[in-house]
Amino acid sequence: MKILAISSRIPSSGKKGDQVVSFFRLMHLARSNTVVLVCFGDITKAEDREAKQALEALGIVVHFVLWKPFVALAHLLKAIFNPLMPFQCALFQSGKFKRRVNTLRIGFKPDALYCVMVRVFPNIAQNKSRVFVDMVDSMGLNFSRRVSMAKGLKRWLLDLECRRVCRFERNVALQATQSFVVSKIDQKSIGIDKVHAIPLGIDMQQFNKNRGNPKPGPVIAFTGNMGYQPNIDAVQWFIQNCWPQIKSLIPEVQLIIAGSNPHPSVLTFGKHDSAIKVTGRVPSVAAILNTASVAIAPMQSGSGMQFKILEAMACATPTVTTSLGLGDISATPGKDIMVADSSPDFIQAVLSLLASTQLSAAIGDSGMEYVRNHHSWEAINEQFVEICGIS
Structure with missing residues (x-):
């Protein structure tokens, strides 16, 4: 044809x-x-x-x-x-x-x-x-x-x-x-x-568990096109409502925001806080995810299915998102992924994963298996x- x-x-x-x-x-x-x-x-x-x-x-x-x-x-x-x-x-x-x-x-x-x-x-x-x-x-x-x-x-x-x-x-x-x-x-x-x-499907050859040499200390990662308004909204919501408390409890924590075309408002976060790194476009999103302790997708707007969530799960990186972010992904909350909508619940979900290597590994590995079986x-x-x- x-x-x-x-x-x-x-x-x-x-x-x-x-x-x-x-x-x-x-x-x-x-x-x-x-x-x-x-x-x-x-x-x-x-x-x-x-x-x-x-x-x-x-x-x-x-x-x-x-x-x-x-x-x-x-x-x-x-x-x-x-x-x-x-x-x-x-x-x-x-x-x-x-x-x-x-x-x-x-x-x-x-x-x-x-x-x-x-x-x-x-x-x-x-x-x-x-x-x-x-x-x-x-x-x-x-x-x-x-x-x-x-x-x-x-x-x-x-x-x-x-x-x-x-x-x-x-x-x-x-x-x-x-x-x-x-x-x-x-x-x-x-x-x-x-x-x-x-x-959505995921390229399993590109996105897979490959921890290599993880960064020292806890790292939270957000990935995506940072010129896209729903991603800007998500990062702003997290930094304004969750980041201060997480950082006060874990002073050594880092936040990596990786993705092309970062909006000026996103760049400002990195200029005002040395613990926040705005990378712009990176050679490998998978490499960022494999060095992260937790991936976040606190979506407040947007539509469709989120590549960023499936990619993080494919790398066995434990992921926290909102109900809107989870959308039509049929992963099981609390088993394959963490889902939280209010800022206190989102903070608690991130902290629990950073505090427990056992929980982090269980959520990460289960999420990876989910993506392999369904995407x-x-x-x-x-x-x-x-x-x-x-x-």
Whole structure:
């Protein structure tokens, strides 16, 4: 079968959530199908070139379209007067992208289109082929949770985008042959029968128990894209509500915040407290997790399923999250993972793991087994191709 994939970002096993999901989907599809990808990318950037080479090594043909900020701004301004167009999607509208897709439709003659997230869907709106949309998360649910935390003008703007996004992703789900999210909670939020929930997978070769030389003293780790608002909210909540008491009881404790694009507010925490280290992008998230005593994911907003939680569990690092962070992960609280929503409970969960090597090892090892048994990319992608009817 011939498959034409389109994405706003180049799929990559070491990048953001949608890029990781699409990388492993395409790797699976390329085994038995001919796959061509069109995505925004810049061949002059080393990280884009490396990601392109990794896909080409799998037999995938990659076409880059350069994302131009002035073009994006023009579409963004037009979207102000179009209540049906989310600003998220306007940013990735591109005449050049559409033309490249249409040229490949004529020359390549794909049997199906695989669309990564709804952001690029306007570029294939007139398509009559089978279309499979990997929404990954419900952006509508994500925005609705962020609206509840915002105030003033920011709340008004988020609410405006939330209403647009909710309407748009439902329309996409109705138009697509099948759509996919990583959580039943997101599936229910969209509320369309053709949306299927398939959980995230984890690369077990990359994320595994490998303690090596752990850092001296207790280390708490938070990992993730630190330019992403739900991650910023989570770190701010923990530092404001939990960190002072934990540090007062364990003065030698360290907090590592590892992830690309750290927001200025996150960088400020590291400048004001020498026990907090904001690393920015790191060569290996697994290495950070394997040196940590405890991983935290105190999510207060966001949607979907959290890679950061599954990655920490895969490394046998005992993990503490909130009910919102746990979401649709079917791990057992108190056995595979610790779950706490109030700051006193979250503090107690972290302290109990730091205080007891026996409890820490039990939670860590049980969490690792859970991920191995439930989040294999191979098994998850078999579900995907079966629903799509692709060999």
